[in-house]
Amino acid sequence: MTDASAPTAAGATALGATATGEPMMRATGLTVTYGTVEAVRGIDIEIFDGETVALLGANGAGKSSTLRALSRLVKATGTIQFDGRDIIKAQPDAVARAGLIHVPEGRHLFASLTTEENLQVGMTAKGKRDPIFQIDDIYDLFPALTALRKRSAWALSGGEQQMVAIGRGLLSAPRLLLLDEPSLGLAPVIVTAVYGALAQIKHRTAVLVVEQNASLALGLVDRAYVLAVGEIAMAGLSSELTDREALLASYLARETDADDDAVAPSG
Numbered sequence: 348m349t350d351a352s353a354p355t356a357a358g359a360t361a362l363g364a365t366a367t368g369e370p371m372m373r374a375t376g377l378t379v380t381y382g383t384v385e386a387v388r389g390i391d392i393e394i395f396d397g398e399t400v401a402l403l404g405a406n407g408a409g410k411s412s413t414l415r416a417l418s419r420l421v422k423a424t425g426t427i428q429f430d431g432r433d434i435i436k437a438q439p440d441a442v443a444r445a446g447l448i449h450v451p452e453g454r455h456l457f458a459s460l461t462t463e464e465n466l467q468v469g470m471t472a473k474g475k476r477d478p479i480f481q482i483d484d485i486y487d488l489f490p491a492l493t494a495l496r497k498r499s500a501w502a503l504s505g506g507e508q509q510m511v512a513i514g515r516g517l518l519s520a521p522r523l524l525l526l527d528e529p530s531l532g533l534a535p536v537i538v539t540a541v542y543g544a545l546a547q548i549k550h551r552t553a554v555l556v557v558e559q560n561a562s563l564a565l566g567l568v569d570r571a572y573v574l575a576v577g578e579i580a581m582a583g584l585s586s587e588l589t590d591r592e593a594l595l596a597s598y599l600a601r602e603t604d605a606d607d608d609a610v611a612p613s614g
């Protein structure tokens with residue numbers, strides 16, 4: 348692992364210090380259940396104003412379910428406070444209007460709209476908040492999109508769609524931006540472009556980024572939570588987690604490996 352996370356670690360507590368000392372977002376006992384599957388098992392997460400935080404974990408650990416619970420796309424129990432408001436029962440459009448903006452896995456652009464039109468959708472979701480980014484800022488952040496302004500989203504590559512999805516989220520003037528696996532399935536050069544852009548925006552909005560690639564995420568964020576089978580297994584500053592790389596790796600190992608052995612036919 349590189350030392351890329353070192354410069355960011357010290358900023359975590361300083362950024363978190365607000366007048367009241369209260370986090371912007373605090374979830375306690377957050378639980379998500381699908382039928383008999385308890386995907387998220389009573390976890391506590393806090394994000395302070397301006398922080399960039401990662402939620403790491405193996406496939407199936409409950410990362411996406413946690414983000415969906417925070418943005419109210421799935422039913423959850425426990426508490427979620429956002430900017431001092433209790434939102435555990437709020438509708439997704441209401442939390443988005445409050446500035447809790449979710450960029451889902453798979454991007455979900457409007458396929459028949461162009462790059463520029465998809466970005467404009469983000470501006471309409473901004474509500475009454477002051478803009479943080481203008482459309483031209485998004486093209487500065489992702490120069491590859493400049494020549495693609497008029498191209499329909501269905502004709503964009505996966506990486507280009509990811510850039511538009513993040514750009515659309517930024518144009519919504521997020522208080523807290525939730526990003527679900529922004530690197531998933533992208534070529535290394537595109538991953539570098541996306542994470543380079545995230546490094547540029549990280550001081551302009553709070554970010555909670557879900558990643559399976561821990562070293563990539565720890566190079567960006569101030570702090571991270573590690574989910575394993577729906578529970579927080581580790582949490583700490585990026586530098587601390589980088590130092591505990593072997594332990595971290597054990598939580599990120601595919602949990603299905605053991606199951607595969609268990610169900611293997613005996614002969």
Ligand SMILES: Nc1ncnc2c1ncn2[C@@H]1O[C@H](COP(=O)(O)OP(=O)(O)O)[C@@H](O)[C@H]1O
Pocket residue numbers: 381384386404405406407408409410411412413
């Ligand atoms: N809509 C759903 N219905 C039933 N089970 C689900 C659903 N979504 C996720 N799960 C299950 O919940 C667990 C956590 O999934 P998820 O939150 O997608 O994990 P991650 O994003 O960390 O890969 C997994 O066991 C998954 O199979």
Ligand SMILES: [Mg+2]
Pocket residue numbers: 410411412452528
């Ligand atoms: Mg997921």
